[in-house]
Amino acid sequence: MIPNQWYAILESDQIRRGRLTGVTRMGEKLVAWRDGAGTAHIMGDRCPHRGAAFSAGKLTGECVQCPFHGFEFDPRGACTLIPANGRAATPPKAMRAQAYETREAHGLVYIWWGEPRASYPPLPFFDNLPDRLAYVTFRDPWPVHYSRAIENQLDVLHLPFVHHNTIGAGGQTVVHGPVVCERELAPGSWLLEAWLDNELDHGQVARKPSEMPAPTGRPLIQFHYPNVWQLWLGDDVRVFVAFAPVDDANTLVYARQYHSFTIPGLRQVADLFSLFSTFIILRQDKDVVITQRPIRSDLKMDEILVPGDLPIILYRKRRQALMQ
Ligand code: FES
Numbered sequence: 320m321i322p323n324q325w326y327a328i329l330e331s332d333q334i335r336r337g338r339l340t341g342v343t344r345m346g347e348k349l350v351a352w353r354d355g356a357g358t359a360h361i362m363g364d365r366c367p368h369r370g371a372a373f374s375a376g377k378l379t380g381e382c383v384q385c386p387f388h389g390f391e392f393d394p395r396g397a398c399t400l401i402p403a404n405g406r407a408a409t410p411p412k413a414m415r416a417q418a419y420e421t422r423e424a425h426g427l428v429y430i431w432w433g434e435p436r437a438s439y440p441p442l443p444f445f446d447n448l449p450d451r452l453a454y455v456t457f458r459d460p461w462p463v464h465y466s467r468a469i470e471n472q473l474d475v476l477h478l479p480f481v482h483h484n485t486i487g488a489g490g491q492t493v494v495h496g497p498v499v500c501e502r503e504l505a506p507g508s509w510l511l512e513a514w515l516d517n518e519l520d521h522g523q524v525a526r527k528p529s530e531m532p533a534p535t536g537r538p539l540i541q542f543h544y545p546n547v548w549q550l551w552l553g554d555d556v557r558v559f560v561a562f563a564p565v566d567d568a569n570t571l572v573y574a575r576q577y578h579s580f581t582i583p584g585l586r587q588v589a590d591l592f593s594l595f596s597t598f599i600i601l602r603q604d605k606d607v608v609i610t611q612r613p614i615r616s617d618l619k620m621d622e623i624l625v626p627g628d629l630p631i632i633l634y635r636k637r638r639q640a641l642m643q
């Protein structure tokens with residue numbers, strides 16, 4: 320994983336008030352809950368006393384109580400009670416659980432993966448994706464490292480093949496460019512944008528990225544490191560994906576279709592249609608991505624890329640740079 324980044328790892332409705340939820344993300348067992356005010360918290364799902372899972376315990380007020388010996392920990396990971404020592408005793412400072420900085424926005428829960436800071440960069444999302452739009456989410460586990468799942472959404476060559484009978488119908492196999500820009504929105508917070516120009520092959524040679532004119536209009540694809548992506552289909556129509564790293568071999572794909580049909584009844588119809596189309600298209604992607612070997616990508620690896628792979632090349636370079 321790229322360190323020192325906010326990762327979208329859950330949707331808000333996966334964390335309930337008054338209940339401990341155990342999940343695996345970022346290669347770790349985590350426990351998530353909401354306090355009385357509704358604020359989401361996430362800690363490592365391991366008691367520092369003797370390693371029992373907090374998620375099998377319970378909430379006592381604002382604290383998590385371990386199921387084994389009843390030690391209690393506040394949302395910052397500090398131990399507030401060791402019953403065996405007596406309520407009057409002060410727990411040692413070293414008795415700490417691993418707490419993660421947690422934020423919530425746009426129906427997503429983010430954790431900070433890295434060193435604690437005095438101030439944090441903004442949460443990765445898209446300024447141009449308004450909260451007034453409705454959405455429905457399709458959640459799908461992919462047995463691949465998240466880098467492979469992300470690269471699939473930056474892959475501009477696959478449409479006429481993988482999606483030959485859906486969004487890639489028409490056989491526009493020639494890919495000019497593509498034009499790709501990178502912007503650093505805040506220190507360490509990067510956005511990648513791509514504009515596409517596909518054509519039927521009528522004997523022309525695809526223009527290289529360096530031969531393309533400067534981009535105009537909205538980018539079709541935006542990727543905000545480390546793990547959220549957007550496809551711009553219209554002012555009120557977007558596809559959004561958060562790639563939640565589960566571990567080095569698994570990713571939870573949260574794919575949303577945003578639309579503007581907010582009136583009850585109409586909304587249900589739009590949601591159903593969106594769910595169905597997301598399911599079909601993502602299944603086409605997944606069927607081929609799970610065959611890629613190795614299951615994670617790296618900057619230096621045994622693959623021979625072509626000019627149209629520019630978004631993937633830039634992703635790998637930026638990822639490598641951020642990891643260092
Ligand atoms: S293992 Fe958690 S209190 Fe002992």
Ligand SMILES: [Fe+2]
Nearest residue numbers: 471481482604
């Ligand atoms: Fe695809």
